[in-house]
Amino acid sequence: MKTNSGKMENKNYKIGKAFFEKEWNDEKIKIHSECVIEACINMSLSTDLNQNIFIIAGWIHDLGRKIDKDSHHVLSLDFLKEFLKENTNFTEIEKELKDCILNHRSEGNPETIYGLIFKCADKVALHNNKWLEYKKNKKSSCS
């Protein structure tokens, strides 16, 4: 099946990706974030949902892992704050971005449809072929 990965790389995708690269640029999380965004975009095709929310949340949701894995969903909100300071035109979607980021983990309770889709996409991303390929190569280079 054809994926939407080519189409999803719009201007906001590049803005989010540039922020991610500036803050951390971890290879593993970069691939994971790409897969989360792809799953969100594919889940919201032919809807009126704002895909920019998924794109920005996708790039920011795991940045907190740079500091601490256990509380990363909360710590990622600080990165969101920083992002919104630099990109004030995204403040109108702040509530949805926060919901996606804060509630993306298994114990999260999303309040918006964006958060619900995002939480699901975080798990779907683990089955993305690009992710599986990355994990496989990583394993074989370690052995």
Ligand SMILES: [Fe+2]
């Ligand atoms: Fe996460």
